[in-house]
Amino acid sequence: MPKENGSRSGEEHLRALYDQVESQTAEALEDLVSKPSFGRLLAATAENAAALTRIVSDTADLVVRNLRLAGRADIVRLARQLHRNEDKLERVLQEVELLRDEMGADRESKHERVIAT
């Protein structure tokens, strides 16, 4: 029995020690990421990753287009045009609905006037 108690308290002790280490590490890393120098490193990494992504993407697109196939840029351009058309249609639809509502209101008021007379 004492042995069992002893091992349990040992395990609890270890667990508490681990929790302490984990929370201190968390605190230290949160301090680290909030430093301006880490910010500069992250910003430079993002800038380089973006530039690299663009170079790889443009090169791949060039290869595909030289094979007389539609590249990603062509598909994106097409999709963008489709979206623009959808937006224009949405605006037209809104105008039509507005006119329909106004006409409906007009008709209703005329009808009420006729009933009143």
Added chain:
Amino acid sequence: VPILLVFALINTPAIFDLRPGNSLVEFLLGEGFDVFLLDWGYPDEEDADTGLDDYVCDELRWAIRETLRAAVAADLTLVGWCMGATLCAMYCGLGPGPAVRTVRNLVLLTMPIDGRGSTYERWVGSPDFDSDRVAEQWRILPGGAVDFANKLLKPVTNFWSTYRRLAVQVAEGSARPDAYQPMAKWVGDNPNLPGRAWAQWIEIMYRDGALPAGRVRLRGRRVDLRRIDQSLLVITAGSDHIAPREGTMPLFDVVGSRDVTHFDRPGGHIGLVAGSSARRALWPDIATWLADRSD
């Protein structure tokens, strides 16, 4: 008065309706409200030139219009959360006008309006960081990259402790897959962010405090938060590291509403509204506030 729920651009609005028994949508429907949800969708490269002006002046305006038509109502309650709350505040700051007047009540959950002084500012607020060039090169910010950056604010908690705790719970048999899985799925579902919107966000939020100062212009129209005259409920979370309370407080200095309520509660950015205790601790208060202003 119908309710339109608006979430951030960087995660899906599924968080409003996470799972049966833990869904704000379900709760509000149960309280008798007509509830609508704005889904921004999954932007891709063709949306790279979509900016905050498009989101506020077109998408949000159209969503409000559709909500009013579907609910056959003259006005509505706008509930924004995180970045979605900022977009809602910007929309109301464009008033006065017939479109903005249709918003009767405005509820802003854990909303950033001034990110200066935050860790994000130290990352992207420096003038040396050319956000426009990054946006132009990347065209569209991968959702995973934005999520990684957000998780990096608390690296040990997000990349290690969460999974360690889950492993312990599984070993002990106390894990609740029905609660964990929907949340984990939502956390991992990260739509891309259009480069232009991202660059504008950085400029507005982390560089010069333009929003509370009234210097933001969308399509030539000034966003002036003093024009917000709706009944206003602002909710901040005490342990919010994504949108710290200090980043929301400047709103109270400028807002023009006469009916302003502020709930400051313990909790995190997401946990406050979507956590397991939200149903008891926060949602009833929101519903009571809304009910008092929905006649």
